Amino acid sequence: LTPANGNDDRLTVWIAAVKATDLPHLHTFTRGLGLDRDAVNAALTHPFHNGGTEGVNTKTKLIKRQMYGRAGFTLLRHRILLG
Structure with a gap:
């Protein structure tokens, strides 16, 4: 639609x-x-939406789940910023 x-x-x-x-x-x-x-x-x-923001949030949560218990905040931050 x-x-x-x-x-x-x-x-x-x-x-x-x-x-x-x-x-x-x-x-x-x-x-x-x-x-x-x-x-x-x-x-x-209205043609405006926040789909891009929701996509970034979903990707960040996915990376966070993958990294759980594996490394500290520094590596998680690097994966989010570089990924």
């Missing part, structure tokens, strides 16, 4: 269609979307 103006309106129409069906799992999903609708609308309409 490419972020664009009007996606939030399309989501509202989709949620209404889901509520008209007999699919309880999708009802639960749409209730979850409604709990933080402002954030969902922002994700659907």
Whole structure:
């Protein structure tokens, strides 16, 4: 889904269609979307995201898990900075 103006309106129409069906799992999903609708609308309409930051965090956690119990902070720091 490419972020664009009007996606939030399309989501509202989709949620209404889901509520008209007999699919309880999708009802639960749409209730979850409604709990933080402002954030969902922002994700659907704005082209900005923090995917790069999340990727760096995931990679850092992976290296940390691999290094657990093997060496000190200095080597961990070097692996993160050079990797």
